[in-house]
Amino acid sequence: MKYFAVTLASLLAASEAFTAHNFKPASLSKTSLDAVNVGIVGGGVVGGGICEILTKKSDYLTALCSDTIEVKSICVRDLDKPRDFEIPEGCSLTDKADDILNSDDIDVVVEVMGGTTIAKDVVFNALSNGKHVVTANKALIADCLAEIEDHLKKVNDGKSAEDSIQFNYEAAVCGGIPIINSLQSDFPGDDIDMIAGIINGCTNFMLTAMDRDGLSYEAALAEASKLGYAEADPTLDVGGFDARSKLKILMRLAYGIDVEESNIPCRGIQELTATDYDYAKSLGGTIKLLGVAQREEDGKVSGFVSPCYIAATDSLSSVNDATNAVEISSSNLQRTTYIGQGAGRYPTANSCVNDIVAIAKGDVNVSPFNPADDGAKFVQQYDSVFYLRLKYSDQVGITRQCGEICEKYGVSIHSILQNPRSSKKDDSFVIVTEEVSNTNMKKVVAELEGLDWVQGPAFWMPVLRPDWM
Template sequence: AELQIVKICVRDVAKKRDFEIPAGCEVVGDPKSILEDDTIDMADIIMAAIAKGKHVVTGNKALIAANLPELQQAVKAVPAGSFSYEAAVCGGIPIIQTLKHDYVGDRVTSIMGIMNGTTNFMLSKMAIEGASYDDVLAEATKLGYAESPPDFDVEGWDARSKLAILCKLAFGVHVPEESIPCMGITRVSLEDFKYAHQMKCTVKLLGVASMNPDGTLSAHVSTCMVHLTNQLSGVNGVLNCISVTSSV
């Protein structure tokens, strides 16, 4: 395959170079310009850094979901380096370190939770204030909770990436995120909340994964009716919450 150089990071952008910059290549002085460029394969950069014994910290959930087994093997091969990604999945809980260290002697049987703060903010507003989907999406965008466009949040893709990561940590199974059934909140209306209220429920976007009796794993992301007696029903705003069930 032909190598295309799209960005070069240097200390002094103004310094005259003794070589020709390739056509279409941008010279930048801020490493973030490369790290935040979605057209650049960050997995290769991270793998190379780990191989050199560097300590890598990232919150790029899509990258981690797609490459976690390889990243874990890379760290094992070069113990001098480390790979930390707590912020990638509900960083305020925190769930990554909990699954890695606190359930070592347990067998996790299921995980269920609110894994996306943007959609939880929107659904909370619809449930509590009776605001329309379009209005809460506009507010979430204005407040900086939702990206523009907001597809990764409202279509459930962000939560799906997080669920894929949790499946690897909790069950030891690498699940390609595109194989996880996913339905976001774009079709949720105020009518849904009226029906939910009649059943003493509310509506939440949940990521769910559980081990079946035959040893297979089931996982999905979807809007769900959550009974008001369930602790997840009271988690509102941009907050996340994960429920882990295990057996010794």
């Protein structure tokens, strides 16, 4: 057991050699009596969950961080409202965020109030006051991440990495999936080709209910709302806008670009029908609402939110109910997929606690996003195989006209599918293309929709990695 023959002298020598090289300079030791004092702005579902976890795991976290983590103050809207969690020992309630923001006693401000107005003030003022910030606020991050990063840069100007103020927002995207941390820690030596994610729990729950359980769109939405999966305004979910906010954040992390949300092509699930699931089944897969961003051949980055066909052999295809998933394709790691809970009290609170613990441990996000300044620009155009469903009234010449219009715009047809007709009124067929640009598809669809045999609007969506090619 020679390994244990470590004398004090050898340790000192090793330590001196190490310090001499000046790689990790000596700093004042944190004593074990230090505490990390937390102020939480927002005493609701997530704030309560954070308190519960920090109380339950207090001894363990103290051992892990060599610091006690103590919730000193919670800012709530209404001091008299009954709470569904126990206020931690020694923690005061206030209804003024400034009590927390201006307190010399608070090290970490946790913003879990939501919204983008007061919450923005809270985050910026906390950072200005030299407090670390943890937030679960997706809307705020989607709106202001670049602005917050600029502010953080000013706050940290002249500070060493060890002394820098940290800003962590793991819970802001996909609640319990550590996707922010992973994009910051697991890909610095890698190049991300594509991110594709099921990043809205409400719509995934609805699509699962429609596909697996045969529910109507309306019944699925009602069920999702009842279970608390839908936003107050469900248009944010079913229209794809919540997914788009998250995709914007993921694109910032993966490619260092700050894309205007409204520039990201976005199609919701409202036009999906049982017929599409029938066709998806006959193609051997299913349909999920995905947020997709990818590096194009010229270095530009494209992205969109849309229902997409995915093969049954694809890991994303078995991600059901309100579960989220993010898949990252990259040069080194090839394909990595993270599946987990995208929302809910404890998954979200757990991510906030991880952010607090990272701060207590002194972990440093030197850069809050992938800083590769490779001039990546966002473009709306991307190439894909597409699925196009047309409702029609039968007549002579349909196939010829489809062929002519596709040919006109360089859209090569892979196959035309037609399931046995269930009703004369609901006749439809599907064109599956080869890989073409969405720009050309748009033109094809617009021209087809102008033909007299086409009934109502066409529905079209990308095919993620066709397994028949």
